[in-house]
Amino acid sequence: MDKLKVFAIIQQFNKELKIIIGSILALLVIGFGVSFFTQSKPVETVSTDSAPENLVRDFNHRMGPDSAKVKIVEFYDPECEACSAFFPYVKEIMKRHKDKVQLIVRYALYHGNSKLAAKASDAAALQGKFWEYQEVLFTSQNEWSHQKQPATSFFLKYAKDLGMDVAKFETDMKDLRRMETINIDLEDGPKVGVNGTPTIFINGKKLDRINPDYFNEKVEEALAK
Structure with missing residues (x-):
């Protein structure tokens, strides 16, 4: 060739x-x-009629009546700064619509002392002080968050400040059973679309962004339906 x-x-x-x-x-x-x-x-939201399975569990902490027209589910981390900053807006909604809105909170834990804080919160719940304790955790977050060592001493102090039986609180906080329900929250979160905190659902619909005005708007929309 x-x-x-x-x-x-x-x-x-x-x-x-x-x-x-x-x-x-x-x-x-x-x-x-x-x-x-x-x-x-934008993140696709889920309609009320097809809310994610296991979005809420029977043991989750609640504020407001079960008969409420609007149900807010918040996945949060006690050590999350954004959760702490957003908490006053959630409180304001609950105060304004206390008979029409129910708040259900679940854990999504990402920080060093988060699990211990969740166990402390659940121990406080056994003495009827969950919401008071959660507010103290948020308002005092700069004291205990990001500690390299377990923040146990801070959590015991907050229990004492709230008038709890501190010995019982400490025993309950250390009880391994606290992690059983916490772990269910941690397993359910990713399954329903939680990949950060706070993550909020209103009547089964996940908010595609978190800011006070948008949150208020979506609550008012749900109330008006």
């Missing part, structure tokens, strides 16, 4: 190779574009 024929064959092969590579790249670009568009869309 002479050199010209060999060169022609090589050129033809190179052209076909470029076409094949170009086609593959085009498919990859299209696929990436579709994937990016899909992932960049």
Whole structure:
């Protein structure tokens, strides 16, 4: 075979190779574009009629009547600064619509002392002081959060300040059974779409963003239905 024929064959092969590579790249670009568009869309919310399974458990802490028209489920972390900052707005909603709104809280724990704080909160609940204790944890968060060592001494002090039986509180906080219900919250969270705190659902619908005005707007919308 002479050199010209060999060169022609090589050129033809190179052209076909470029076409094949170009086609593959085009498919990859299209696929990436579709994937990016899909992932960049706002978080899809779930309708009230198809609320996530196990969004609420019987043992979860509640404020407000079970007959409330609007039910707010908040996954939170006692050590989360955003949760602490958002807490006053949740309280305001509950105060304004106390007979029409129920708040249900669940744990989603991401920080060093979070699990211990959750156990302390549940120990406080056994003495009827869950909400008071949670408020103290938030208002005193700068004292105990981000401690490298367990913040047990702080949690015992807060129990004493609230007039609790501190010996019982400490025993209950250390009881391994505290982690049973906490772990259920931690398992349920990702299954219902929780990947950060706070994450809030209103009547089964997950809010796609967290800010006071939007939160208030969605609560008022649910009340007006």
